[in-house]
Each structure stands twice: as C-alpha cells, then as structure tokens.
Amino acid sequence: MTLEESDIVRLGGVEKHFGAVRALDGVDLTVRSGECLSLVGHNGAGKSTLMHILAGTVAADRGRVVIGGDEQSVYSPARAKQLGIRCVFQELSLCPNLTVAENARVFHPALTGLNWRRKAGALITSKLDEIFPGHGVGPSDLIQDLPIARRQMVEVARAFTATDEPVRLVILDEPTSSLDSHTAGQLLAFMRRAVADGISCIFISHLLGEVLQNSDRIVVMRDGRTIAADRAEAFDRNRLVATMGGSEPRPTEANASDRLARGKTRLHVRARPRQQGGSTDLVAHEGEIIGLAGLAGHGQTELLLTIFAAATRQCPGVAVNATVALVAGDRQADGIFPLWSIAENIGICSLRKLRQGALISRRLEDKLANFWRDRIKIRTPDIHNNILSLSGGNQQKALFARALGSEARIVLMDDPMRGVDIGTKLEVYDLIREEARGGRTFIWYTTETDELKKCDHVYVFRNGAIVADLARDELTEEKVIQSSFVGADPR
Amino acid sequence: MTAKSIVAARPAFMPFGKTDSPRLLRALLPALSLVLVLLAIAWLNQRAISYFGFTLMLNLAIPIALATVAQMFIITGNDLDLSIGAFVGFVGCVTATWLRDTPILGTLTLLGCVGVYAALGALIYWRNLPSIVVTLGMNFVWQGLAVLLLPKPGGRAPDWLLASMSAKPPLVPFPVLAALIIAAVTYFGLMRTSYGAILRGSGGNAAAIGRAGWSLLKAKIVLYACAGLFGVLSGLSLIGITTSGDANIGNGYTLLSIAGVILGGGEFVGGRVSPIGAVIGALTLALAASPLLTFMHLPPDWQVAANGAILIVVLAARALISRREVEQ
Numbered sequence: 001m002t003l004e005e006s007d008i009v010r011l012g013g014v015e016k017h018f019g020a021v022r023a024l025d026g027v028d029l030t031v032r033s034g035e036c037l038s039l040v041g042h043n044g045a046g047k048s049t050l051m052h053i054l055a056g057t058v059a060a061d062r063g064r065v066v067i068g069g070d071e072q073s074v075y076s077p078a079r080a081k082q083l084g085i086r087c088v089f090q091e092l093s094l095c096p097n098l099t100v101a102e103n104a105r106v107f108h109p110a111l112t113g114l115n116w117r118r119k120a121g122a123l124i125t126s127k128l129d130e131i132f133p134g135h136g137v138g139p140s141d142l143i144q145d146l147p148i149a150r151r152q153m154v155e156v157a158r159a160f161t162a163t164d165e166p167v168r169l170v171i172l173d174e175p176t177s178s179l180d181s182h183t184a185g186q187l188l189a190f191m192r193r194a195v196a197d198g199i200s201c202i203f204i205s206h207l208l209g210e211v212l213q214n215s216d217r218i219v220v221m222r223d224g225r226t227i228a229a230d231r232a233e234a235f236d237r238n239r240l241v242a243t244m245g246g247s248e249p250r251p252t253e254a255n256a257s258d259r260l261a262r263g264k265t266r267l268h269v270r271a272r273p274r275q276q277g278g279s280t281d282l283v284a285h286e287g288e289i290i291g292l293a294g295l296a297g298h299g300q301t302e303l304l305l306t307i308f309a310a311a312t313r314q315c316p317g318v319a320v321n322a323t324v325a326l327v328a329g330d331r332q333a334d335g336i337f338p339l340w341s342i343a344e345n346i347g348i349c350s351l352r353k354l355r356q357g358a359l360i361s362r363r364l365e366d367k368l369a370n371f372w373r374d375r376i377k378i379r380t381p382d383i384h385n386n387i388l389s390l391s392g393g394n395q396q397k398a399l400f401a402r403a404l405g406s407e408a409r410i411v412l413m414d415d416p417m418r419g420v421d422i423g424t425k426l427e428v429y430d431l432i433r434e435e436a437r438g439g440r441t442f443i444w445y446t447t448e449t450d451e452l453k454k455c456d457h458v459y460v461f462r463n464g465a466i467v468a469d470l471a472r473d474e475l476t477e478e479k480v481i482q483s484s485f486v487g488a489d490p491r
Numbered sequence: 492m493t494a495k496s497i498v499a500a501r502p503a504f505m506p507f508g509k510t511d512s513p514r515l516l517r518a519l520l521p522a523l524s525l526v527l528v529l530l531a532i533a534w535l536n537q538r539a540i541s542y543f544g545f546t547l548m549l550n551l552a553i554p555i556a557l558a559t560v561a562q563m564f565i566i567t568g569n570d571l572d573l574s575i576g577a578f579v580g581f582v583g584c585v586t587a588t589w590l591r592d593t594p595i596l597g598t599l600t601l602l603g604c605v606g607v608y609a610a611l612g613a614l615i616y617w618r619n620l621p622s623i624v625v626t627l628g629m630n631f632v633w634q635g636l637a638v639l640l641l642p643k644p645g646g647r648a649p650d651w652l653l654a655s656m657s658a659k660p661p662l663v664p665f666p667v668l669a670a671l672i673i674a675a676v677t678y679f680g681l682m683r684t685s686y687g688a689i690l691r692g693s694g695g696n697a698a699a700i701g702r703a704g705w706s707l708l709k710a711k712i713v714l715y716a717c718a719g720l721f722g723v724l725s726g727l728s729l730i731g732i733t734t735s736g737d738a739n740i741g742n743g744y745t746l747l748s749i750a751g752v753i754l755g756g757g758e759f760v761g762g763r764v765s766p767i768g769a770v771i772g773a774l775t776l777a778l779a780a781s782p783l784l785t786f787m788h789l790p791p792d793w794q795v796a797a798n799g800a801i802l803i804v805v806l807a808a809r810a811l812i813s814r815r816e817v818e819q
C-alpha cells in the first residue's frame with residue numbers, strides 16, 4: 001500500500017451466484033481509511049455475502065477486489081487477515097469448547113511459546129476492558145458457559161486485538177443484535193474511538209438509529225446491488241427506509257379502542273419467576289400481547305422456558321391453561337432443523353393435523369407451508385428447498401410460521417427479531433396483532449423498545465425477577481431503562 | 492441466583508476456571524468412579540492394594556490406556572475410529588514377528604502404519620467421507636493383514652520390549668507410572684500447547700478455525716497421525732506384556748477405547764475431550780473388568796457386561812450432574 005492511498009477497499013462489479021439465486025449482482029464499494037461505513041438493506045439484500053467476500057470466506061464469481069491498492073487475484077481468509085481485515089460474523093465464530101484465551105490464540109498464530117496462555121489471556125482481557133468495562137468475562141471461561149451476549153462481546157473484542165498483523169478494517173455484522181442497550185452503547189462508543197484512531201469499520205445493523213448516529217457514510221443495498229451511497233447526515237430514518245424499499249414507517253401504535261380492556265378475557269398464564277420475592281406475578285390473558293423487557297440475560301428467557309415446560313407438566317409457581325408454542329431466539333441452535341426443507345420445518349409443530357393414518361401427509365404439509373409462505377411472505381421459489389437456502393430473516397419467518405401454524409393458543413417469543421430487517425419486522429408485527437385479535441396470547445421477550453410499544457402490557461426484569469409492571473399507556477423508554485438499571489449490579 | 496448472575500459476580504480472573512460445584516463434580520466424576528472401583532477391590536481383597544497387586548491388576552491397562560488415547564485424538568476431531576482394535580492386533584503381529592527378526596523392516600512398517608493413519612485423515616477430510624465408514628473398512632484391512640502375517644498365534648516379542656514392560660521402578664508400580672506419563676504427555680500436548688488449542692477447536696467449530704486461516708487438513712492429519720502413533724504404542728506394549736502375538740488380540744479394544752474416552756468425560760461431538768479423564772476411564776474399565784470380577788468370584792464371561800454396567804452408571808450420574816448444572 002502506498003502512503004497516499006486512502007482507500008482500504010475498492011470493489012468493482014463483484015458478482016456472486018448461489019445456484020439460481022443472485023446474491024450479488026455487480027457491487028461497487030469503496031471504504032476509505034479511518035471512516036465508519038454503514039451498510040443497510042433488507043435481509044437477503046446481499047450484505048452478508050458481500051462481507052464474506054471481503055473476509056475471503058466466499059470467492060466472487062466476477063469482479064475486482066482491490067485491497068490496500070493491490071488487486072487480489074488469489075484471496076483467502078488468511079490473506080485477508082494479513083491485510084488487516086477482521087470480521088465479526090453474524091453467526092458466532094468462536095469455538096464453544098475452548099476458553100476465551102484459547103479462542104484469542106486461534107485468531108493469532110503469533111501467540112506461541114511457553115506462556116502463550118498468559119499472553120492470549122492478557123491480550124483479550126485488556127481489549128475487553130477497553131471496549132466493555134465491567135464485562136465479567138474471565139480468560140479461562142469456556143465459551144459454551146457464557147450467555148450469548150458475552151460471547152458476542154468476546155467475539156467483538158477479539159476482532160480488535162492485534163499482534164503481528166495490523167488491524168485496518170473491522171467488519172461488524174449485526175454486532176449489537178444480541179447485546180443489551182448498555183453494552184451496545186459501549187461498543188458503538190468504542191467503534192467511534194477506533195475510527196478516530198484511523199481504523200476503518202464496516203457496520204451492518206438493522207437498527208437505523210444506531211446507523212444514523214454512528215456512521216460517516218451510509219451505503220444502501222437492495223437485491224444484490226448498492227443503490228445509494230452518501231454521507232450519513234444526508235440521510236434520515238424515512239429516507240433510509242424508503243431507499244431500502246421497505247414499507248414506509250406507519251403509525252404503529254394500535255388505537256386504544258382497538259384493544260381489549262385488560263383482564264376481561266380468560267386467564268391464560270400466571271407465572272412467577274423463581275427469584276421473585278414479592279407478590280408480582282406475570283399474568284397473561286387471552287388475546288394479549290405481553291412484553292418482557294430489561295437487560296439481556298436477566299431471566300426473561302428462563303421464564304419463557306419455564307412457561308413452556310409448565311404447559312406439559314406441573315411446575316411450581318406457574319399455571320398455564322392452554323397449548324404453547326415457542327419461537328426461539330437463537331435460531332441456529334434452537335430453531336431450525338438444518339437438514340430439513342422449509343415445509344418440514346414449518347410443519348413439525350402441527351404433525352397431529354397433518355397426519356393421515358400413521359403417516360404424515362405430504363399434501364397437507366405442503367398446503368400448510370404454502371399457506372404460510374403466502375401469508376407471511378417467505379421469499380423462496382419452492383417450499384421444498386432446504387431451510388438454509390433462505391436468508392436469516394426468512395428463516396425466522398419460517399419459525400414464526402411454525403408457531404402460528406400450530407394449534408397453540410399461547411406463543412412465546414424469545415427475542416425473535418434479532419437481526420431481522422425492518423420490512424420483515426413490520427410484516428410480522430401486523431401478523432402478531434392480527435393473531436392476537438383472533439384470541440392468541442403472545443408473551444414476547446424483546447431487547448428493542450420499539451417492540452415493547454406494540455405490547456399491551458410490559459414486565460421489566462432485573463436479576464431474574466420482575467421489577468416493574470407497566471401497562472401500555474404508562475410505558476416509556478425512560479421507565480424501562482430506569483427499572484432495568486436502578487439498583488442493578490455494576491456491570 | 493441464575494447461573495449467569497453467578498458468573499457476573501465472579502472476579503474476572505480465576506486460574507482454575509469455574510469452581511461451581513456441579514462443574515467440579517463433573518470433572519471429578521471419572522476419578523471418583525476409579526476410586527469407587529479401587530475401594531471395592533480393597534474391600535474384597537486387601538492384599539490387592541500393594542505394589543505387586545497393582546503391577547498385576549493394571550498390567551493390561553497400559554495398552555488399553557494407549558488405545559483409548561488414540562481414540563481420543565480421533566474423537567477430538569468429531570470422528571470415530573472403529574479400526575483401532577484390529578490395528579492394535581496388526582501392530583502386535585508385526586511386533587512379534589518382523590520387529591524381532593528384521594528390526595529395520597519392523598520399524599519401517601510401524602512408521603508406515605502411522606503414515607497410513609495420517610493418510611486416512613487426509614482422505615476423510617478431502618473427500619468429506621464419514622470416518623465411521625472408512626475406519627470400518629480399515630478394520631477388515633488390518634485384521635486381514637494381521638492374519639496373513641501370523642495365521643495362528645505365536646511369534647515372540649523383542650527382548651528389549653519384554654524387559655521394558657516388566658520394569659520394576661522403586662515405590663510406584665510400573666503400570667501406575669506409565670499411566671501417569673501417558674496422561675501427562677497427552678494432557679500437555681492437547682490441552683496446553685498452542686497448537687493443541689487449534690486441534691480441539693477444529694472439533695468445536697471447524698469453520699471458525701478455517702476462517703482464522705488455519706489448515707483444517709493439517710489439523711485432521713495431525714489428529715489421525717497422533718492416533719496412529721498411540722495405536723502403535725498400544726500394540727507394542729500389549730505384546731510386551733503377553734510376550735507373543737495373535738491376530739485377534741486387540742479385537743475388544745475398539746469398544747473399550749470408545750468407552751474409556753466417554754467414561755473419562757469426553758463427548759462424541761464438539762471437541763470436548765479430556766486426556767487425563769480418558770486414561771482414568773481406561774484404568775477403571777481395565778480394573779472393573781477382570782480383577783474386580785475375579786475377586787467377586789464371577790466368571791470372566793461377565794466381563795463385557797460389567798464394563799457396560801459401569802458405563803451406564805457413570806453416564807447416568809453425569810447426566811444427572813449436567814441437569815443440576817443447567818438448573819442452577
């Protein structure tokens with residue numbers, strides 16, 4: 001790289017096809033040194049593929065990849081690392097059976113010698129301290145024992161550590177999606193500091209507020225192309241949404257009159273978290289949308305799982321009187337069956353009604369899947385394709401279809417909108433409201449305040465217990481944040 | 492308190508990892524089962540707990556421990572070796588014939604065996620073949636070669652091998668010393684070296700290792716070569732103890748080695764293995780099989796069933812502990 005060269009990355013006409021799917025259709029992209037470039041677009045717009053090409057894990061079919069001023073003819077993950085390109089992928093790329101320090105070692109071939117464990121531990125811990133003060137992660141913790149938010153923190157910190165190879169460009173693909181707002185804020189502040197020090201960042205996020213506040217330049221992608229690129233100040237939320245081709249932001253609050261008065265319908269769930277001292281119970285009536293709020297990892301998921309278990313067997317402190325379905329948050333681990341088709345993934349919760357004698361009827365299964373494909377707009381030419389042929393957001397839609405297509409009267413949602421594009425979100429919100437009107441109960445753990453505003457009633461969690469109980473008209477972001485933090489352990 | 496908040500309250504650095512009780516209990520489970528078997532033996536026959544008693548009881552545990560370690564390397568990479576028993580038998584035949592009569596040819600053959608294992612690893616990686624199928628095929632290959640080489644039991648171990656396997660170190664019985672050395676060497680190699688982390692990582696999340704720029708092919712080859720090396724050592728030590736060869740001598744080792752790894756806290760997938768646990772698991776199985784049964788006046792026909800029973804009991808205990816770990 002020559003010194004006056006200020007572009008770290010220049011992509012020209014990059015194309016990538018997966019079978020018949022055109023993931024990238026001639027992308028041009030330039031990243032300057034010391035800038036934070038945000039990349040936005042619907043799920044399936046090609047952002048992740050583009051990042052894989054930059055990271056060297058996917059080879060472009062056509063087009064020029066120029067990095068540091070040199071055209072790369074043979075490009076690989078190892079070459080990308082030599083050139084100082086780091087990537088925090090959407091699906092975590094840590095080894096769960098290794099410790100935090102060992103995962104740092106995996107990343108840095110230079111960490112050898114007798115005291116490599118100490119060196120690796122010091123390296124990753126100092127970076128974690130720098131980005132996430134009070135992170136609570138030890139270098140000898142096994143990754144599999146850490147909750148998803150802490151894994152993400154380790155992954156981010158690891159990308160910024162440097163040994164013999166420089167860090168020049170860090171790609172952050174949805175880094176904040178599994179972090180709570182506090183740690184996400186720490187990360188974004190660090191990103192700005194790193195950019196000020198001359199490191200470039202490519203930031204991918206569906207949270208448009210984050211994007212608008214933290215980037216120097218914004219590039220919008222749609223259908224495998226970059227369709228707009230401009231300084232961040234030139235965009236606002238509406239222009240971004242319009243450019244992405246998503247639906248216009250609508251007034252999302254349902255009219256109060258539209259909603260049922262609380263407690264007029266049949267009681268569906270009464271549950272008390274195990275750590276609950278006082279007398280606050282979580283209560284959900286038929287047709288209600290109940291929100292669970294608070295910082296990530298404070299007992300919301302555990303309560304959902306307890307309610308789920310209580311539907312089939314006795315659990316102390318939890319009463320459930322209807323059938324239950326769960327939409328998992330960690331879809332790779334708990335949600336999809338990766339070897340099955342989309343139709344099979346949708347039908348698995350409804351086998352009883354898909355049965356014909358002792359066998360599953362293909363016809364009924366296809367009918368169910370096609371119905372939900374059209375209703376929830378799963379973007380696929382054929383529901384018999386493998387579930388992994390869908391983009392992340394569409395996989396999540398298939399999981400919604402699985403829960404909503406079942407006979408369950410209660411749907412538990414474990415932050416299912418993590419990393420889903422705004423168009424998909426709006427579609428799913430409408431669907432949830434419609435289903436609730438039809439008498440389904442939703443219990444919805446979410447880390448996004450916008451989503452809480454769609455709930456009839458919100459419970460805020462801290463340290464495994466309910467600390468606030470807010471009706472829809474009492475709900476404000478300040479109240480939620482205040483309840484989540486006041487008296488909380490310094491984290 | 493949830494498990495997460497316990498983690499949050501912990502100081503940032505702890506040299507020995509987690510200390511919450513179920514986790515510790517789980518790590519200690521292999522050792523605990525060994526102690527239980529030893530206590531049972533001591534209760535049945537006190538004289539067995541002596542220098543001479545251990546030398547006798549644990550003699551056959553050395554080849555089992557080595558075969559178990561070989562299997563552990565394969566399991567580290569999410570594979571399974573169904574040929575290790577026949578391989579040990581073949582190595583035994585080479586040891587009892589060529590290694591004694593024509594040492595150079597014998598040595599080259601044994602080195603070649605390690606090479607074949609490495610090549611198998613490469614083949615399995617390149618062609619993305621299921622290791623179970625490949626090693627099942629190799630099982631018959633090794634067995635056939637062994638029968639060709641030694642159609643009926645016979646041959647004799649080289650004298651240096653006989654001498655080294657009947658060594659009598661002061662204070663600590665030879666098999667115990669050997670087990671300690673095997674455990675220490677493999678623990679250091681796989682758990683403490685910087686490349687060991689890569690090897691285990693290739694079982695935990697191969698894509699991540701590849702993305703970090705490491706060669707997965709090389710990792711697979713190293714794992715298989717290590718397995719071959721320890722398989723050769725297992726065959727050598729077995730013939731050193733039994734003094735003569737037999738093509739079918741190692742047949743039980745395949746399942747014993749898998750059982751030993753699992754008993755020692757390893758898991759079939761995810762690169763979760765424990766070298767020390769594997770050696771302890773092998774010792775437990777070796778002890779529980781013949782000496783314990785002999786002292787209980789049970790016929791040796793029950794040996795395999797006894798091993799199975801131990802495996803089920805220990806795995807059930809592990810499942811219970813894991814459930815507590817989750818609930819905590």
